[in-house]
Amino acid sequence: MLPDLKSTFSQVFTLNGVSGSNMYPYFATSLIDQTVPLMSIVPYSLPSISDPNAGDTGSVQSVIDVATNALPPFVTLTGTPALQIVNIAPNLIGHVGTYNMKVVITDTTDIVPYTFKIIVTNLAPKVTSTIPTDVTVKFGTS
Numbered sequence: 001m002l003p004d005l006k007s008t009f010s011q012v013f014t015l016n017g018v019s020g021s022n023m024y025p026y027f028a029t030s031l032i033d034q035t036v037p038l039m040s041i042v043p044y045s046l047p048s049i050s051d052p053n054a055g056d057t058g059s060v061q062s063v064i065d066v067a068t069n070a071l072p073p074f075v076t077l078t079g080t081p082a083l084q085i086v087n088i089a090p091n092l093i094g095h096v097g098t099y100n101m102k103v104v105i106t107d108t109t110d111i112v113p114y115t116f117k118i119i120v121t122n123l124a125p126k127v128t129s130t131i132p133t134d135v136t137v138k139f140g141t142s
Helices: none
Strands: 034-037 042-045 059-065 075-080 083-088 097-106 111-121
Touching: 034 042, 034 083, 059 075, 059 083
Parallel strands: 034 111
Antiparallel strands: 042 083, 059 097, 075 083, 097 111
């Protein structure tokens, strides 16, 4: 038979947190790429912004096309800094293409970039009847 062995161990330790640390603001859901046909108007509401720090609120600082460092000419922003709506209204053939957009959100301390794409498509006209392969034109008859 084994003897009843009991041992006691104690250790005092202290957990030190980082005082004043700030956590990044973030979008509540992922940004979604937007495919927009030419001559359409599409409002895209950016997701709400969350910030885990008490008292901090996140807001959109900027929305730009990465290639030009500016908004495309057919994009406007409306809403509030906390809830931006990206209005997409391409109306020129030159607007067709893919735009890599950068959205920067911020709180009192941090700046956080996010990305999404705006893809402007040009839908070919639809033929609604059969195109004749041979046409005869007679002049001088009624």
